[in-house]
Amino acid sequence: MQATHAVPHAGIHEEHHEDAGFWRTYIFSTDHKVIGIQYGVTALCFLFFGFLLMLMMRWQIAHPQHAVPLVGSLLHSIVGDQMAAAVKDAAGNIVGYSITPELYNSFGAMHGTIMVFLAIVPLAFAAFGNYVVPLMIGAPDMCFPRVNMASYQSYVVGGIIMLVSFFIPGGAAQAGWTSYSPLATSIATHGQTFWLIGMIFLITSSLLGAVNFIATIIQLRAPGMTWMRLPFFVWAQFVTAFLLLLAFPPLEAAGVMQLMDKVAHTSFFLPTGLAVSTLGNISGGGSPLLWQHLFWFLGHPEVYVLILPAMGIVAEIIANNTRKPIWGYKSLVYSALTIGFLSFIVWAHHMYMTGMGVRVATFFQTTTMIISIPSVIILTCMFLSLWGGSIRFNTPMLFVMAFLPMFGIGGLTGLPLGFNFSDLHLHDTYYVIAHFHYVVAPGTIFALFAGIYYWYPKMTGRMMNEFWGRVHFWLSLICMNLIFQPMFAQGMAGMIRRMADGGANYTAAHNSATGMEVVGGLSDTLMRLHVFILWAAICLGLAQIPFIINFFWSIKHGKPAGSDNPWHATTLEWQTPTPPPHGNFAKPVTVYRGPYEYSVPGHATDFTPQNEPDKA
Amino acid sequence: MEIPYTSEIRRDTGLYNAKVGIWLFLASEVMLFGALFSSYILLRVGAVEWPYGWLNVPLGTANTLVLITSSITTVMAWASLKMGNFGRFKIYHAITICCAITFLGIKSYEYHDKFIHYQVNLKDGRIVDGHMEENGKDEIVILGRYAKDLHDVIDLHERHFEKPQPIKIERSEIASMDNYGPWHNTYTAIYFTLTGLHALHVIGGAVVITYLWLFGASMWKTDPERFTNRVEVSGLFWHFVDLVWIFLFPVLYLL
Numbered sequence: 001m002q003a004t005h006a007v008p009h010a011g012i013h014e015e016h017h018e019d020a021g022f023w024r025t026y027i028f029s030t031d032h033k034v035i036g037i038q039y040g041v042t043a044l045c046f047l048f049f050g051f052l053l054m055l056m057m058r059w060q061i062a063h064p065q066h067a068v069p070l071v072g073s074l075l076h077s078i079v080g081d082q083m084a085a086a087v088k089d090a091a092g093n094i095v096g097y098s099i100t101p102e103l104y105n106s107f108g109a110m111h112g113t114i115m116v117f118l119a120i121v122p123l124a125f126a127a128f129g130n131y132v133v134p135l136m137i138g139a140p141d142m143c144f145p146r147v148n149m150a151s152y153q154s155y156v157v158g159g160i161i162m163l164v165s166f167f168i169p170g171g172a173a174q175a176g177w178t179s180y181s182p183l184a185t186s187i188a189t190h191g192q193t194f195w196l197i198g199m200i201f202l203i204t205s206s207l208l209g210a211v212n213f214i215a216t217i218i219q220l221r222a223p224g225m226t227w228m229r230l231p232f233f234v235w236a237q238f239v240t241a242f243l244l245l246l247a248f249p250p251l252e253a254a255g256v257m258q259l260m261d262k263v264a265h266t267s268f269f270l271p272t273g274l275a276v277s278t279l280g281n282i283s284g285g286g287s288p289l290l291w292q293h294l295f296w297f298l299g300h301p302e303v304y305v306l307i308l309p310a311m312g313i314v315a316e317i318i319a320n321n322t323r324k325p326i327w328g329y330k331s332l333v334y335s336a337l338t339i340g341f342l343s344f345i346v347w348a349h350h351m352y353m354t355g356m357g358v359r360v361a362t363f364f365q366t367t368t369m370i371i372s373i374p375s376v377i378i379l380t381c382m383f384l385s386l387w388g389g390s391i392r393f394n395t396p397m398l399f400v401m402a403f404l405p406m407f408g409i410g411g412l413t414g415l416p417l418g419f420n421f422s423d424l425h426l427h428d429t430y431y432v433i434a435h436f437h438y439v440v441a442p443g444t445i446f447a448l449f450a451g452i453y454y455w456y457p458k459m460t461g462r463m464m465n466e467f468w469g470r471v472h473f474w475l476s477l478i479c480m481n482l483i484f485q486p487m488f489a490q491g492m493a494g495m496i497r498r499m500a501d502g503g504a505n506y507t508a509a510h511n512s513a514t515g516m517e518v519v520g521g522l523s524d525t526l527m528r529l530h531v532f533i534l535w536a537a538i539c540l541g542l543a544q545i546p547f548i549i550n551f552f553w554s555i556k557h558g559k560p561a562g563s564d565n566p567w568h569a570t571t572l573e574w575q576t577p578t579p580p581p582h583g584n585f586a587k588p589v590t591v592y593r594g595p596y597e598y599s600v601p602g603h604a605t606d607f608t609p610q611n612e613p614d615k616a
Numbered sequence: 617m618e619i620p621y622t623s624e625i626r627r628d629t630g631l632y633n634a635k636v637g638i639w640l641f642l643a644s645e646v647m648l649f650g651a652l653f654s655s656y657i658l659l660r661v662g663a664v665e666w667p668y669g670w671l672n673v674p675l676g677t678a679n680t681l682v683l684i685t686s687s688i689t690t691v692m693a694w695a696s697l698k699m700g701n702f703g704r705f706k707i708y709h710a711i712t713i714c715c716a717i718t719f720l721g722i723k724s725y726e727y728h729d730k731f732i733h734y735q736v737n738l739k740d741g742r743i744v745d746g747h748m749e750e751n752g753k754d755e756i757v758i759l760g761r762y763a764k765d766l767h768d769v770i771d772l773h774e775r776h777f778e779k780p781q782p783i784k785i786e787r788s789e790i791a792s793m794d795n796y797g798p799w800h801n802t803y804t805a806i807y808f809t810l811t812g813l814h815a816l817h818v819i820g821g822a823v824v825i826t827y828l829w830l831f832g833a834s835m836w837k838t839d840p841e842r843f844t845n846r847v848e849v850s851g852l853f854w855h856f857v858d859l860v861w862i863f864l865f866p867v868l869y870l871l
Binding site for chain 1: 617618619620621626629631632633634636637640641643644645647648649650651652655658659662663664792797798799800801802805806808809813
C-alpha cells in the first residue's frame with residue numbers, strides 16, 4: 001500500500017476526471033474530497049473576513065469616532081452616510097470616515113455569525129469531516145454524494161445572503177449573533193430578515209451534512225472497521241453530527257417564528273404592552289424568553305460542535321507525533337458521547353440573568369458542572385498521552401501542544417460562568433468574551449491549523465513549509481494571548497460587552513456623576529488596554545501572512561511528501577494514493593486492528609497501519 | 617465508483633443507506649416540530665385567555681381522514697411493489713396524490729376563511745365579529761354578530777347558532793379592525809406557522825411521490841429493488857407528515 005506517485009498532484013486525480021470537465025470536477029462535484037476542499041477554502045475566506053470585521057471593531061473601541069485608517073472610504077462607499085460618519089478637521093474638510101454605533105453593532109452581530117456559522121463549523125465539521133472521515137473509515141465516498149453537494153451549495157447561498165445584507169439600506173443585522181427579541185425584531189432594517197433567511201439556508205446545509213455523516217459512519221465502514229476501531233476523530237465527528245442534527249432544528253423553528261414576527265407581524269417574541277415605534281400595532285402576548293430558550297437550545301450544543309472536531313484532530317496528531325497509542329481511547333469515546341448527551345440539558349446557564357427561579361438555576365448549574373467532567377477527562381487523556389513519548393515537534397504538533405493549555409484556560413475560566421452566583425457579576429462582560437474566545441480561537445482554530453498542516457500532504461502531495469509554519473505558530477500563540485488575557489481583567493472590573501465606544505462614555509458619565517475618578521467607571525489602565533489589544537490584533541493579522549503564502553505557495557512548490565504516508569501514520573486515510581482518486585482506495589480495504597498501533601513491540605516499523613493483516 | 621448498500625442491506629446494521637438517512641432526517645424533523653409544539657405550550661401557558669372553537673372541526677376531521685387514507689394507500693403502494701404488482705402501485709399512489717391535493721384544497725379553504733374573518737372594534741366599545749362581505753371606502757358590511765365582550769369573541773365554548781346578520785358599519789365608527797391572519801394574536805400566529813410548515817411538508821412529499829409515480833417509475837424496469845426502496849423511503853416521510861397532522865388536529869382544533 002506504500003505506492004508512491006512521483007508527481008502526486010497531477011497524477012490520478014485529473015486523469016480520472018478528464019471526461020467530467022472543469023465545472024463538474026471542481027464546482028459541482030459530488031466527490032467528498034473536492035467538497036471538503038471547497039468547504040475548507042470558503043470557510044477560510046469567511047474566517048479572514050470575520051477577522052477583518054473584528055479589526056475594524058477593535059479600532060473603534062480603541063479610538064472611538066476616529067477615522068478608520070486604510071478602509072474608511074471603502075467602508076463609506078459600501079454602507080453609506082448613515083452608517084459611516086464623516087470625520088472632519090478644523091477647517092471642515094472630510095479627513096475620513098468613522099464607524100457609527102449602528103455599524104459597530106452590525107459588525108459585532110456579523111462577526112459572531114460569520115465566525116460561528118460560516119467559518120469554524122464549516123471548517124471543523126464540514127471541511128475536515130468531508131475530506132477525512134470517508135477515508136478514515138475506508139469508504140469510497142459519502143453515503144449520499146449528491147446530498148453532500150447540495151449541502152455545500154446551500155452553505156454558499158446562506159453565506160452570500162449574509163454578505164449581501166451588508167449592502168442593503170440600513171446594513172446587516174445589528175442585534176448580536178444571539179439575535180434576542182424584541183431587539184432583533186424592532187430594529188427597523190431588513191438586515192435581520194436577511195440574517196434569518198441566511199440562517200435557514202445554513203441550517204439546511206448542516207442538516208444535510210449531519211444526516212450524510214451519520215449515515216456514512218454507520219453504513220460505509222470498511223469490513224473489520226468495528227466501532228471501537230474507529231479513529232477518535234471519526235467518533236468526534238459522529239457525535240458532532242448528532243448535535244447538529246438534533247440541536248439546529250429548534251433554532252430553525254425559532255428563526256421561522258422570528259421571521260414571522262418580522263414579515264407577518266406576529267408576536268411570538270413580543271410581549272403585551274411593548275411599545276416600540278418601529279413595530280407599529282402588535283397583538284402582543286408573546287414571550288421574549290421563548291427566543292432565548294430556543295436559541296440556547298442550539299447555542300450550547302453548538303459550543304461542542306465547535307470543540308469536538310478540534311479534539312478529534314488533536315487526538316490524531318498527538319498519537320501520530322508521540323508515536324504511542326492515545327491514552328484512554330475508550331474513555332475518550334465515552335466522554336465524547338456523554339458530552340453529546342449532556343450538552344442538550346445545560347442551555348439555561350446562558351440565561352441566569354433572566355430571573356429564573358433558584359431551583360431551575362440549581363438544576364442547570366449542576367448539569368453544567370457535570371458536563372465539565374467528560375471535557376476534563378478528554379483533556380487529561382491527551383496530556384497523559386504525551387507522557388513518555390519521544391515527541392516529534394513538527395508544526396502540527398506545536399499547534400496541538402498549544403491547544404491543550406489554551407483550551408484548558410478557556411474551559412476552566414468557564415466554571416465561574418457556570419455558577420449562578422458568580423455569573424451574575426461576570427455575565428455579559430469582557431470576561432465572557434475572553435472565555436469563549438480562548439475556547440474557540442487559540443483552542444479550536446489552533447487545532448484547525450494543526451489539521452491543515454497535518455493533512456495538507458494528503459490533499460496536495462506536498463508538505464507545507466516547516467520554518468514558516470513555526471513562525472506562524474509562535475506569532476499566533478503570542479498574539480492570541482496578548483489579545484485575550486487583558487479581556488479577563490477588563491471583564492472582572494466590570495467592562496460590559498457591546499459598548500460601541502469601548503466604555504468611554506460610560507466611564508465619563510460615571511466619573512462626572514461621582515466627581516471622583518474610577519468609582520464605578522473603568523480605570524485609565526483598563527481603558528489603555530484597548531489600544532494594546534488593537535495592536536496585538538493587528539499583529540495577529542500580520543502573523544497569518546506567512547500561513548496564507550505558505551498555503552498557496554506549497555501547492556506547487558512545497559517539498560514533495562515523498563510517499564503516501566509521510567507522517568508514518570496508522571489510520572486509513574494515509575493508506576491511499578496521494579491525492580486519493582475518485583473512489584479513494586486502489587483496492588478494497590479490510591481493517592485488522594485498532595487505530596493507534598504505534599511502537600508495537602516486536603514490529604519492524606514503529607507504526608502498524610490498520611489495514612495491515614496479522615502475519616500468519 | 618459504486619457506493620455500497622444503496623439498495624442491498626448491510627448485514628450488521630440490517631439497513632440500506634437511504635433508510636438510515638430518512639430516519640435521521642425524521643429525527644431532525646421531530647426536533648423541528650417539537651420546538652414549535654413546545655413554543656405552543658409556552659405561549660398558551662403565558663396567555664391571559666386562549667381562543668377556543670375558532671376552527672372548523674368537521675373540516676379538520678375530514679382532513680384527518682383524508683391523510684389517514686393516504687397513509688394506508690402509501691403502504692399498499694409499497695406492498696404492491698414488494699409483491700411485484702406495478703399496476704396496483706400505480707392505482708394506490710394515484711389515490712395518495714389525490715388525497716394530498718384534497719388535503720391542500722380543504723386547508724386553503726380554511727385559510728381563506730380566516731383571512732376574510734374580521735374583528736371590528738367600534739368607537740363606542742362594541743365589537744363586531746364576522747366575515748367581510750363588502751370592504752367599501754366609506755362603509756363595510758360584516759356578515760356576523762355583535763359580541764358581548766372580548767371574552768365572547770375569544771372563547772366560543774357556547775356556540776352561537778343564530779344566523780349571522782349583515783351588519784353595516786361606517787368607516788368613521790371603526791376604532792380598529794383586523795382579520796384573523798397570523799398577526800391577529802398568538803393563537804393565529806402559531807396556527808398559521810404550524811399548519812403552514814406542515815402544508816409545505818405535504819407539498820414536498822406530494823411532489824416526491826408524484827415524481828416517483830410519473831417519471832421516476834421508469835426505474836421499475838431497470839432496478840426494481842431500488843425503486844421499491846425509494847417508494848418506501850418517500851412513504852416513511854409521508855407517514856411522518858401524516859403523524860404531525862395527527863398531533864396538530866387535536867392541539868389546534870379540539871383543545
